[in-house]
Amino acid sequence: MILLGVNIDHAATLRQARYRQVEAGFGGLVEPDPVALAGLCEKAGADGITVHLREDRRHIQDEDVQLLAASKSTRLNLEMACTPAMTVLALKLKPHSVCLVPESREEITTEGGLDVMKHRDKVARVTDAMNAAGIKTSLFIDPDADQIEMAVKLKAPWIELHTGAYANAYHNAGRATEFARLVGGAKQAHASGLVVNAGHGINYVNIAEVRTIPHLHELNIGHSIIARALFTGIDEAVRTMKKLMNP
Ligand code: PXP
Numbered sequence: 508m509i510l511l512g513v514n515i516d517h518a519a520t521l522r523q524a525r526y527r528q529v530e531a532g533f534g535g536l537v538e539p540d541p542v543a544l545a546g547l548c549e550k551a552g553a554d555g556i557t558v559h560l561r562e563d564r565r566h567i568q569d570e571d572v573q574l575l576a577a578s579k580s581t582r583l584n585l586e587m588a589c590t591p592a593m594t595v596l597a598l599k600l601k602p603h604s605v606c607l608v609p610e611s612r613e614e615i616t617t618e619g620g621l622d623v624m625k626h627r628d629k630v631a632r633v634t635d636a637m638n639a640a641g642i643k644t645s646l647f648i649d650p651d652a653d654q655i656e657m658a659v660k661l662k663a664p665w666i667e668l669h670t671g672a673y674a675n676a677y678h679n680a681g682r683a684t685e686f687a688r689l690v691g692g693a694k695q696a697h698a699s700g701l702v703v704n705a706g707h708g709i710n711y712v713n714i715a716e717v718r719t720i721p722h723l724h725e726l727n728i729g730h731s732i733i734a735r736a737l738f739t740g741i742d743e744a745v746r747t748m749k750k751l752m753n754p
Pocket residue numbers: 514516559586606608647667705706707708709727728729730731
């Protein structure tokens with residue numbers, strides 16, 4: 508059974524499009540409320556909730572994460588940049604896991620994952636702090652042999668394979684190559700003892716192939732689920748994705 512983490516960032520994107528100027532008092536008519544949405548995702552079968560607290564706070568806000576940490580009935584996965592400020596915040600909020608992601612161009616590998624080779628020291632500092640606090644660290648990396656090897660050396664228990672290049676190539680000739688890279692990466696990571704998650708650009712069409720990547724523990728999916736929910740409601744959107752993941 509592959510688990511589903513629902514990324515609710517885009518519910519906050521919608522809220523911020525109208526209410527960016529409102530400083531306090533979320534809830535009430537400040538809508539949509541991503542925390543309420545998270546509860547509905549959990550009721551529909553989500554195994555975890557994922558949010559990315561970006562340094563520019565463009566969608567999820569600190570208050571959202573605090574409320575989610577207190578109200579979730581599943582697991583909270585906090586995506587964050589590899590910075591001292593975010594590390595302090597994560598240690599305070601104690602999510603079940605943190606996923607270290609790139610936020611600026613220079614942290615990004617060619618394909619778009621966090622470059623853990625280039626930023627080895629920075630990543631090590633965060634991973635060590637999380638390991639000491641009992642919070643799982645996941646590294647959002649490309650399916651690249653060197654990056655995976657480095658994840659093992661850094662003692663991160665989890666990786667999240669970046670499926671964006673595959674999703675972008677889905678309708679062209681590069682798809683088979685990108686898919687083979689994901690399969691190879693998953694096999695290598697699993698053989699090295701890492702828990703293998705994946706995410707970015709996964710939708711209701713490409714899930715039929717994504718789900719066949721070996722050793723998948725969890726998929727983190729955001730945009731396609733939130734977009735579908737506009738038409739079907741969040742309950743159907745989550746239930747259908749889970750069914751497609753585990754037919
Ligand atoms: N996983 C990570 C690490 C991400 O940064 C994102 C995008 O915020 C996702 C998964 C979800 O991607 P999408 O919104 O394309 O499903």
